Amino acid sequence: MLLLGLTLVTLRIDNRNADGPSILFPGGVLVSGELHSGAEPDWSFTDEVPTIELQLVDPASSRRILIMESANKVYVPSGYMRSMLGRLWKDWAFQADEGSGLAVARINGFRYERKLVRVTEARVIAGVASKFAQKYGGGATPEAIARVEKSVAEGDTWIFEMAPRGQAQ
Amino acid sequence: MKTKNYLILCAAITLIWVPALLFIPAVSDSVEQLMLLFLSTNAG
Numbered sequence: 001m002l003l004l005g006l007t008l009v010t011l012r013i014d015n016r017n018a019d020g021p022s023i024l025f026p027g028g029v030l031v032s033g034e035l036h037s038g039a040e041p042d043w044s045f046t047d048e049v050p051t052i053e054l055q056l057v058d059p060a061s062s063r064r065i066l067i068m069e070s071a072n073k074v075y076v077p078s079g080y081m082r083s084m085l086g087r088l089w090k091d092w093a094f095q096a097d098e099g100s101g102l103a104v105a106r107i108n109g110f111r112y113e114r115k116l117v118r119v120t121e122a123r124v125i126a127g128v129a130s131k132f133a134q135k136y137g138g139g140a141t142p143e144a145i146a147r148v149e150k151s152v153a154e155g156d157t158w159i160f161e162m163a164p165r166g167q168a169q
Numbered sequence: 170m171k172t173k174n175y176l177i178l179c180a181a182i183t184l185i186w187v188p189a190l191l192f193i194p195a196v197s198d199s200v201e202q203l204m205l206l207f208l209s210t211n212a213g
Contacts, residue, residue: 002179002182002183003182003186006182006183006186006187006190007186007190007200007204010186010187010190010191011190011197011200011201014190014191014197022197022198022201023198023201023202023205024201024204024205024208025201085208085211089208
């Protein structure tokens, strides 16, 4: 118990003001990296990116997270949302949903100012679920896609679109 | 074990473990990987 307590406290404190998250512990504000401006990129390049760094503006903390592209929009998931550990682990998702959703993503060293918008529309979820299963689930089989769609429908997994800021939703 | 010895042991563990986490990246990375594995398999 002593080792576990020391580990949690030490790593949490050590990372809280860092320029980005560690593997598991949240970091601080994303500082380094060129800030993207101009037209929306072709997000298909994220198919080759396993995880990104995502920082909420309020509160200003960052974490490492999966990313899926679908119809040239990008989405991030938050799982385990109905479990006790999930509520502790994924507090950022509740904060994004209840707050402004303003966020900064750092992908391949570039920073993108975005707004997190939770999506539940079945048509959108179908595309995201297909990409999720293909990218992280070992293949976009009908069973794998259905599992993801069921998880989203039941509220175990939340999906946020990383929309451009200022875009009407 | 007497209380005094137990407290000395706790202090010694703290003095070794905390600097190891702070100053040896491989240690903290390995610990975090293990914690992530635990969460991934138990959070459901």
